[in-house]
Amino acid sequence: MAIAVLPLTMLSSCDHSYLDELDNIQDYTYSPVVAFPLVNASISLDDLIDVGDFGEIDLDEENMVTMVYKGQLVSIPASNIFSVTDQSQVITYDNIVPAGSEGMTLPPKVFLITFDNNEILTYISFLEGFFRVSAQASQLAQDGYHLEATFRILNSYDNQGLPVNGTVSLGNPAEVDLTGSRIEFENLANFFLVEYQLFISGNGTPDNAPYTIAFSQEMTGLEYDLIKGYFDQISFPVGNTSIALSLFKNAAFGSMLFENPTIEFTIENSFGAEIDLFVEEFYAATIHEEIIPVTGPGVEEPWRIDASPTHQTPQLTTFKLLDNTNTNLAYVTEKSPKKFHYEASGLLNPDGYDQPTNWIKHDSHLTVDVEVKLPLWGMINFFELQDTTEISVNDLPDELEWAELRMNFSNGFPLNVELDLILLDENNNAIDTLFAGQDNLLDAASVNPATSISEEPRISSRIERLDDTKIENLRKATNLLIQARLNSYDNQNGTTVKILDTYRIGIDLGIRGQVKYVVEF
Incomplete structure (x- = not known):
């Protein structure tokens, strides 16, 4: 703002008529264009996905992300079985x-x-x-x-x-x-x-x-x-576990098609006897409260668990793998499961009496570690996520004549994003929409078909004019509901994409507007 310096001529101390001239100065209107930054961030996959209490992210040599969710079953000890x-x-x-x-x-x-x-x-x-x-x-x-x-x-x-x-x-x-x-x-x-x-x-x-x-x-x-x-043939419960999949925690619609989902079982046997492990119950519960059984030869036949050789080396480890070849796992994971539930039982000496070579210690047991692995490699179709975050724009001046929401994006993910931003009051009631139904607000980065990997980020910008009603509702809003619909790059042609840990979304979000100031004289 320019400051006018008015030199005053020293006049006779008895003559103050010059002051009367000040009353004739017109009020001054000043209308600067100002900007208010809201968001300047670089968002990684860690920011987009809630791993959960029993999950972690694994990376391969390409830095491709695999979501891993874990559970465990521990059988009752041998002293309760025999x-x-x-x-x-x-x-x-x-x-x-x-x-x-x-x-x-x-x-x-x-x-x-x-x-x-x-x-x-x-x-x-x-x-x-x-x-x-x-x-x-x-x-x-x-x-x-x-x-x-x-x-x-x-x-x-x-x-x-x-x-x-x-x-x-x-x-x-x-x-x-x-x-x-x-x-x-x-x-x-x-x-x-x-x-x-x-x-x-x-x-x-x-x-x-x-x-x-x-x-x-x-x-x-x-x-x-x-x-x-x-010890004859003795049946015993191994237990049950439920594994929550936070990848789908905020999902509301759509599907993700995984190229190679797997469930890995690591079974430690401290019984000196062979055991058949039977799957009593195995299903996925989806975000739509649908129960889908996990089926196929991988779960319908009992798993033979070898005996530990001696009580001096009381742990023998057996690995079992469920994938698309021996179960319906591809179909199950396409339905956006929010959890897997697994229950098993065991049978000592499944082949009956051979010779008395069994042994058990009082604390012998089966431990079954379960890992659900979802490599982020495949296709995403109209997958909808939603989340709520707090906002506060109380610093907006009351004298705004007009305002616009300015957005600059850099999208390194191979995902097209349609976005709704809905303003919520303190009771989480919708009071306005900043914008909705925008086609591909973030355009997907292009993908190399040979590698399924994005090569260069896609840069885009957008400006949304905010009318007086939206500006007023922005001041009232305490929360922002974000609804995002995701589609992977070129999925209509069956192109698969890989999500790497190195991908980022850059967001530069702010409000630009003109403020009217009136200086009264």
């Missing part, structure tokens, strides 16, 4: 004569462990549990004899490497803590042998020999660490 219940049985020895029985070792007798199915154990080590023994010989006691017996479990080892053993007498049962102990079983028949040595003292009055001695034996509170043998 357990050893409390066991008890009574063994008896007849024709015991006190005379000469001091330190007599009795023939070992069988302790048989029973199961509901066809399990065959060869080895068990214990996290916890007890072996309890009580002795009964009522006639022997009535005749005045005292009985004490030591016992040991053959082919067993406590946490010191000694046989599991204890001492029992009439009226004083024995309780042996099995924590850290292990027992090796005989003849693949789920039993072990217990050996007793008798010590009988006192003089029987009368002496009613021979006597019968019984030993009640119990195994209780059993929790195993490691079991070897054969």
Whole structure:
């Protein structure tokens, strides 16, 4: 603004008539053209796409973007699938004569462990549990004899490497803590042998020999660490997971056709047994609340998961891949899925009994890591995104005579963009539209058909005149609803495009207008 400097002539202090001339100066109207920047940004794919809590972006050697979404299933542990219940049985020895029985070792007798199915154990080590023994010989006691017996479990080892053993007498049962102990079983028949040595003292009055001695034996509170043998065919739940796809989070319409969508499964097996993994439920839920099953030979046949070789190397990894060749994944992903849901179960020893080479630890389990991979390579047809962002243009002068929205774009993406910008009030009610239905507001960058890659960004500009009503509504607006319709370059001719991490959209957005200032004199 020019500033006029008016030199004043020094006049007589008594003559102020020159001041009267100031009243005759006309008011001055000043109408400059001013600009108000709104947006100056370079937008990458990271800015356009919400990766989500369980997603990430992978890049290949071309910098092509693949959206990766992850989920995980972890089965219940083996201790909840296979357990050893409390066991008890009574063994008896007849024709015991006190005379000469001091330190007599009795023939070992069988302790048989029973199961509901066809399990065959060869080895068990214990996290916890007890072996309890009580002795009964009522006639022997009535005749005045005292009985004490030591016992040991053959082919067993406590946490010191000694046989599991204890001492029992009439009226004083024995309780042996099995924590850290292990027992090796005989003849693949789920039993072990217990050996007793008798010590009988006192003089029987009368002496009613021979006597019968019984030993009640119990195994209780059993929790195993490691079991070897054969565990029959046991079904168990592996679990379920839902994987949200944030790529379609703000989608409202249209479709994306992917060249090579995949779902990868990484399965870790810490059971020492083969497992068949069955897909119980597998579907996609679309943005339109449609449920689409994932079908095909890739999911309809069980997956064979090999056994881990030894409990010293308890993890064996198996990979399974679902793609367009063995599922309907291309069709499913075209429908804009907002999530995949997956549920599975397992079957131990799917081929039945072969030989007792299974093993399980108490914490053996299946872990299934799921990765949905959507390479951004394909075609986009009328794919509609919408989002809401806050705006504030309270700095617009009240004296605007006219205004226009000026837009400069640089589009490095192979996407044509039609754009609606809708002004919303504080209650998210639409109060006006800045512009709508603009054909290809951002023209797609051209694509090399041989590589599907954009080579040079497309530059474009646009000016939209804002009338008084729009200007007033801009001042009232608190939010801006952005609706974008995307079409990939030359999709009507089947041209596929790749989205690279290096692509950018440059946006220079501002308001230009003329302000009327009046200087009054």
